[in-house]
Amino acid sequence: MPASERSQMFKKKDEHKEPLMVEVSQPSKPSPGIMEERTLIGKGVLIKGEIISEEDMIIEGRVEGKIETKKTLIVGKNGNIQAEIKANEVRIMGRVTGDIYASTRIEIVPSGAHYGNIFSPRVAISEGAIFKGNIDMQKSEKDTHKGEEKKGKETGDKEKEAEKV
Secondary structure, three states: OOOHHHHHHOOOOOOOOOOOOOOOOOOOOOOOOOOEEEEEEEEOEEEEEEEEEEEEEEEOOOEEEEEEEEHHHHHHHHOOEEEEEEEEEEEEOOOEEEOOEEEEEEEEOOOOEOOEEEEOEEEEOOOOOOOOOOOOOOOOOOHHHHHHHHHHHHHHHHHHHHHHO
16 A cells, blocks of 8 residues: 555544533432442451451451441452451351341341351341351340330339339
8 A cells, every 4th residue: 555545544534523522520429328438458458356447348358356347347259257246237248257246237148158146136148148147136236225224214213112102
């Protein structure tokens, strides 16, 4: 192919085109319940000890010890945990050995396995998931303490009435 034809091949055919207009908008905020701030523990990480977090957590690595978060804990498919867990909500896609205390709910998906006891008002175990332990579907810790305070107050009132008689 002659050089003049090659140079014609790479020239723009329509150089007088109007520019393409694109509307740019601000990124939307995540919906409520979607993790906004989170901590990720990668699959190449091993932590021995205690983890205390104010954020949502995703664990793809190994943890041995104790985990506590006020928000959601997700154990990824690669996650392997041998620990006591305290969280608002727990979702298990990997393997967990140890007791779990969740104030809202615990979910074990088909790829998940949990060996230990569950303490939560709501529990979802999908078909195909592995679970070995006991389930105590109690009210949240706050509700339990309120009930104890109310019961103590009622008992105290009865004792005062008995003293009057």
